Amino acid sequence: xxxxxxxxxxxxxxxxxxxxxxxxxxEGGKIHAxxxxxxxxxxxxxxxxxxxxxxxxxxxxxxxxxxxxxxxADARRAGIAAxxxxxxxxxxxxxxxxxxxxxxxxxxxxxPGRVDWKAAERHTRDLLDRLxxxxxxxxxxxxxxxxxxxxxxxxxxxxxxxxxxxxxxPTSALSYQEARCVFALLRTLADEGVLxxxxxxxxxxxxxxADTVTALRDGISAGTxxxxxxxxxxxxxxxxxxxxxxxxxxxxxxxxxVVLEVRRMTRKPAFTDVSFSLHAGEVIGIxxxxxxxxxxLLRTLAxxxxxxxxxxVLHGQPCVPQSPAQMKRLGVVMTPENRxxxxxxxxxxxxxxxxxxxxxxxxxxxxxSRRRERECVxxxxxxxxxxxxxxxxxxxxxxxGNQQKVVLGKWLATDPHVMLLDEPTRGIDLKAxxxxxxxxxxxxxxxxxxxxxxxxxxxxxxxxxxxxxMQHGRxxxxxxASSTTLETLLARCMESS
Amino acid sequence: xxxxxxxFVLEIVLVALCIxxxxxxxxxxxAENLLNVLRNSSMQxxxxxxxxxxxxxxxxxxxxxxxxxxxxxxxxxxxxxxxxTLGWPSTISAPVAIVMAVATGLLLxxxxxxxxxxxxxxxxxxxxxLMTGLxxxxxxxxxxxxxxxxxxxxxxxxxxxxxxxxxxxxVFLCVFLCTSxxxxxxxxxxxxxxxxGNAEAARLSGIPVGRIKTAALAITATLAAVAGxxxxxxxxxxxxxxxxxxxxxxxxxxxxxxxSLSGGVGSVRGxxxxxxxxxxxxxxMTLLNVSEYWxxxxxxxxxxxxxxxxxxxxxxxxxxxxxx
Numbered sequence: 179x180x181x182x183x184x185x186x187x188x189x190x191x192x193x194x195x196x197x198x199x200x201x202x203x204x205e206g207g208k209i210h211a212x213x214x215x216x217x218x219x220x221x222x223x224x225x226x227x228x229x230x231x232x233x234x235x236x237x238x239x240x241x242x243x244x245x246x247x248x249x250x251a252d253a254r255r256a257g258i259a260a261x262x263x264x265x266x267x268x269x270x271x272x273x274x275x276x277x278x279x280x281x282x283x284x285x286x287x288x289x290p291g292r293v294d295w296k297a298a299e300r301h302t303r304d305l306l307d308r309l310x311x312x313x314x315x316x317x318x319x320x321x322x323x324x325x326x327x328x329x330x331x332x333x334x335x336x337x338x339x340x341x342x343x344x345x346x347x348p349t350s351a352l353s354y355q356e357a358r359c360v361f362a363l364l365r366t367l368a369d370e371g372v373l374x375x376x377x378x379x380x381x382x383x384x385x386x387x388a389d390t391v392t393a394l395r396d397g398i399s400a401g402t403x404x405x406x407x408x409x410x411x412x413x414x415x416x417x418x419x420x421x422x423x424x425x426x427x428x429x430x431x432x433x434x435x436v437v438l439e440v441r442r443m444t445r446k447p448a449f450t451d452v453s454f455s456l457h458a459g460e461v462i463g464i465x466x467x468x469x470x471x472x473x474x475l476l477r478t479l480a481x482x483x484x485x486x487x488x489x490x491v492l493h494g495q496p497c498v499p500q501s502p503a504q505m506k507r508l509g510v511v512m513t514p515e516n517r518x519x520x521x522x523x524x525x526x527x528x529x530x531x532x533x534x535x536x537x538x539x540x541x542x543x544x545x546x547s548r549r550r551e552r553e554c555v556x557x558x559x560x561x562x563x564x565x566x567x568x569x570x571x572x573x574x575x576x577x578x579g580n581q582q583k584v585v586l587g588k589w590l591a592t593d594p595h596v597m598l599l600d601e602p603t604r605g606i607d608l609k610a611x612x613x614x615x616x617x618x619x620x621x622x623x624x625x626x627x628x629x630x631x632x633x634x635x636x637x638x639x640x641x642x643x644x645x646x647x648m649q650h651g652r653x654x655x656x657x658x659a660s661s662t663t664l665e666t667l668l669a670r671c672m673e674s675s
Numbered sequence: 676x677x678x679x680x681x682x683f684v685l686e687i688v689l690v691a692l693c694i695x696x697x698x699x700x701x702x703x704x705x706a707e708n709l710l711n712v713l714r715n716s717s718m719q720x721x722x723x724x725x726x727x728x729x730x731x732x733x734x735x736x737x738x739x740x741x742x743x744x745x746x747x748x749x750x751x752x753x754x755x756x757x758x759x760t761l762g763w764p765s766t767i768s769a770p771v772a773i774v775m776a777v778a779t780g781l782l783l784x785x786x787x788x789x790x791x792x793x794x795x796x797x798x799x800x801x802x803x804x805l806m807t808g809l810x811x812x813x814x815x816x817x818x819x820x821x822x823x824x825x826x827x828x829x830x831x832x833x834x835x836x837x838x839x840x841x842x843x844x845x846v847f848l849c850v851f852l853c854t855s856x857x858x859x860x861x862x863x864x865x866x867x868x869x870x871x872g873n874a875e876a877a878r879l880s881g882i883p884v885g886r887i888k889t890a891a892l893a894i895t896a897t898l899a900a901v902a903g904x905x906x907x908x909x910x911x912x913x914x915x916x917x918x919x920x921x922x923x924x925x926x927x928x929x930x931x932x933x934x935s936l937s938g939g940v941g942s943v944r945g946x947x948x949x950x951x952x953x954x955x956x957x958x959x960m961t962l963l964n965v966s967e968y969w970x971x972x973x974x975x976x977x978x979x980x981x982x983x984x985x986x987x988x989x990x991x992x993x994x995x996x997x998x999x
Contacts, residue, residue, distance in 0.1 A: 482879055503881035512879070520879055523872035525939040534869060535880040537862050544862040588880070 180206030180241065180341045180373045187236035189222050196222040198397040199236070204390075206341065206373040209364055211384045211405065213377075214394035215417055216604075216634065220377050223394070224346050227375075228260045229253030240342075259340035261331050263347040269320035273313050274302045277334045305333055309366050325356035332363055342373045350379060350468050361387040379633060380467055381413055381668060393417050410669040418636070418664070426660060427615055427640045430623050432460030436491075437627040438510065438596045440479065443488035448474030449651035452488070456596065456627040461618065463638030463659065464631045465671060466648030472631045473515055475648070476598040479629075480512035481505035492595075506535060509595035513585045513602060515631075521585040524574040528566060529555050531573045531584055536591040558587030563613055579610025586617065596627045603637060615641060635667050647671070684984065685933070685948050692955055700962040708958070710841055716954030717847035718743070718902040718909075719921055720947070723928045724854045725895030727946040730929055731858075732891040733871035733938030734791065734798040738805035739899040740921035742780060744914070745809040746903025748816045750776040751913025755824030765826035777900045783809075784896025788889025798892060806922065813915035821912035833909030843905045850898065855943045867891055872939030927974070928953050931981040953977070 182204045189197040197219045204210045214220050225231040227238070229247030238245040240256060247253045267276045274295075275282075283297040284290075299315060306313060311329055319327055328348050335343060345364070349357035357380075364374050365387060376388060384391055384405055391408040393400040393416035400416045439455040449471035456462055466472045477483045479490070481499040489498045492508050499505050514520035522531055533540050533551040540550045555569045562583045566576070573584055582602065589597065599618070603611045618641055622628050632638055638645060642659040647670060657670075697704035722739050729736050750772045757768035787801045816822075835842045858864035866887045869877040878884045907913050932949030934941025956977065960970050 480879075501881075502879045503883070506881045514879065519873075520875055523869050523876050523939065525872045526868060530865065530868070534865075534877075534882075537865065541862045541865075546860055546862060546865055 179371065181239075182206075182342060182373055183239040183242075185237045185239065187223070187226060187238070188234045189219075189226060189231065190234045195397055197226070197233075200394070200397070200399045202392055202399060202402060204373055204375060207368055207371045208389040209368050209374040209376055209387060211376050211378060211388035211391045212394065213379075213381065213384070213391060213413060213417060214400075218394040218417075219397040220394055221346065222397075224260060224344050224377065227253065227258060227342075227344055229258075254338065254340075257339075257341035258344065259335040259338060259342070260344040260346065261328075261335050261348050263350050265324075265327055265331055267319050267327060267330060267334070270318050272316045272318055273330055273333075274298050274315050276319060276330055277302050277305065277337050279334065281337075301337075302333075305337060308370075309333060309336065309363055311363055323356065325352050325359060328352065328360055329363060332360070332367075336367065336372075340372070342375070343367060345374065345376045347377055347379060349383070352469060357383060381410070382671060384408060384413075391416075395419060411665045414665050414668055425640075428461060428619060428622075428643060428659075430459065430619075432457040432622075432627075432643055433625065438479075439491035441489055441491065441496075443475070443478065443485050443490075445474060445478050445483060445485045447651070449478075449648075452653050454646060454653060454656070456629060458595075458625045458627055459622050460644065461622050461628045461630060461642045463642035463645045464629065464648050465635060465638055465645050465667060466631075467671065468633065470648045471651035472648050473600055474651075476512055476600050476629065476631060477514075479505070479596075480510060480598055482512065482514075506592055506594075509593070510598070511535070511589040511592055511594040511596070512598040513582075513589060513600060515600040515604070517581055517585050521588075522573050522581060525572055527570045528564075528573045528576065528584055529569040532558055532569075532587050532591060535588050536593075539592075554591050555587075558583075558591060561590065562587050562617055577607070577610075579606035579613075582606050582610065582614065583617075586614075590621070594626060596629070597621065598629045598631075600631045601633065602630065603632065603634065635671070636664055639664060639667065685931070685945070685952065685981070689948060689952050689955065692952070692959070696955065696959040696962070700959050703959060703962055708962075710839075710844070712951075712954045712958045713844040713847075714841035715958070716950050717841070717843040718905055719925050719928065720847045720950040720954075721843075721850050721902045721905075722895065722899050722921070723925045723932075723946050723950050724850050724943055725891075725898040726925050726929050727932070727934055727941055727943050728854065728858065728867055728891040729798075729895045730926075730934050730936060731871045731938060731941045732867045732888050733874065734888055734892060735926075735936075736784075736787070736798060736802045736892060736895050736899075737922050738783075738787075738802040738809060739895065739925055740918045740923075741806045741809035741813065742783070742896060742899035743903040743906055743918035743921060744916070745813045745816075746776045746780055746900040747907030747910075747917060748813040748822065748913035748915055749779060750904055750907055751822035751824055752816045755822060758824060765824075766828075769826060769829055773904050776904060777897060780900025780903075781893055781897045784893035785889060787896070788885070788892040791888060791892070792885035798888075810915070813913075817913055817915045819915065821910075821914040823912045825908070825911055829908050830911055831908070833905045833907070843909070846901070846905065850901075851943065851947055858943050863887070863890065868939060870938075924953070927978045930978060930985075933981075933985055935985070949981075 184200060184202045186199040186201055187197055188199055200223065212220055222231065226233050229250040229252050245256055278298050283294040285292045285294040302315060311333060313326060313330065319330060349360050368374050378384065385408055388405045390402055391405050392402040395417060403412065435458050436455045437458045441453055443452045444450050452475060464472045474483065478485050478499060481502045481504055484500060485498065489496050497508065518524060529551050532555050540554055541547060552569065558564065559566055564580050564583045564587065573581060576584065603614050618628060630638065630641060639659055639662065645657045645659050645662060646653050647655045702708055726736060726739065753772035753775055754769045757763045757771060758765055783805060787798055787805065790796050790801050791798050832842055837845055858867065866882045869882055870884050870887045874884050906917060928949040929946050930936065931952060932945030934945060956973065957970060960973065
């Protein structure tokens, strides 16, 4: 039986210690879940185990023999394979081709390099039969669902018959039903003796399929427990430490006037029949998993996508979101989840990015004015504390935190009534995060209604007045954030269908 | 964005090149020759200014060469038809024909933009189709022979002088001032950069992406038609075989001027320098009796060198695509 032991693994990056004397003992034939907040060191651990990063110190023992990787190829030879959330498949090729990517069998004979398609197909069929997975062999992958593509990804990883499979959040983009077939496959692998290490954000999945749960907290191992004993309370303690009393930051009461009312909004297949209202100065947090429809809901409210049914009431007037330009005029704006793809034009300067959404104010008669734009930049720089050496340099030269502030500043400059913030603290450092919290609260005190989507549930407790629970595209309930603890919030998110 | 340092580099190289040519090429530094360079560059230059907008907006227009030939032939055909069948005097029929030809250009450019917007067909494909189609249409109109219905005064547009300066050069200068203002000082210009830099982020910021791209394509097609009219005036005929391969010369000038084919980066001023640079090089080589074959080789080397220079400077800034 495979036995993987990590002894005092540390990894130091300039300025931070990503992993501090991490130790674990994982047995083959089992599924080991690894949990932790963003930045706790989970990905660093995966990178060390796949040979992508050398540990600064510590030993990895495989069946009591020390392992030392100089490259990912060494790790592969040692029988370690990894599957990531991002698919590494070619959508126009079929299952057989994808499973054999880079190692297609070659026929011996007069023509060297001729692919032996029969052998490839036989091998794929054997693999699928062994793993009890049924997939069409010759359908281009783009015609398969994301869940089935994820299965192909795992089958592909198993093609080299590894003894250890590392899964870095492979189901985070899947619904619970879809994720089940991935879990079934992983269980089959474990029954065959494979050692599965499974990283996840979705705590509710764990008890149903993992054997042990190991938590990482700020780079330190926070213990391992059998999954049967991993109650929400226990997992919160493991991830956040004994003292999980947060000082709630939100201290003002929202006004009684409604700024935005959403009425039976539907956009298939993302979300159905969503209704709620937002008051001036109120901060609402949407507690839902990735894939619950939360991002799509915000996009629709901001006019980025159009709804199939339902409408909004803004300033007492009903309206149906049709375009970002229209919603901007009505005072509803969104900072998107992915700032590089949707939030910024990274080639262009900070000045141009900040003024881009408010050119109608800054450029009277459609003639741009550098002076007005500079004034706008200076105002936002002060308001949001953007560290900016030269507003004419490309916005890509700023740090992640400052880029996020630029996105926020761009929309703040339009004088909105409602701000929709999708993962406003993703990929930014702690200081910028703290500033982002302060900014959100200051703006809401000024009367702006806010809706926040965040994967970090504790952030919602810090910032929000009210929480809306979202599952499978529906609002399943709401709660007053001041009387909700992280344990109950987690338990609430875990009680899934 | 509009003041990238390497544009000054190219300008310095251009000045150095002029000084060197004044030294070694007999007759280069005469007013007559310099005006000649200006005239020879101006028609492609007019189109290059529009092409700069199209490329910054993240699109391309391959049809401009054929559009020049087509506009010339179409003007000639219309002039002839209005004069002979309707009996209009040529002082009226030629101007009417010009307006109609330029309007046709505007229409074709808008069509490309519409197809891009409505059916998501890349402008590369649509304008490739237009390139062949317009070339054929020009042959059909002229029946393979040059049409020469123009009155004598018509030659002023392409071959005449105003205050000692060739008329096409004046048109070129005018278009330069207009496009320069448009790109640097208007919301439209700003939107062109935004749309080419990141279309989705631009859309989410409330910019009408499709309309901006259509406008850039329509302006360029219109300018190609204007160049076609000037060209027909210079040679005093509508000839279907003229302006073959101009699209590549025009795109080369834009790229030498520092505009990025991936969109979002570039400037009208850079294109101006790029156009002059190519014009001077070709003129110098002709004066030095360098064979035409060699001229093509040198031009190829120049395009590559300019793009490499662009890369080196872009790399010295922080690589925008990769930076966190």
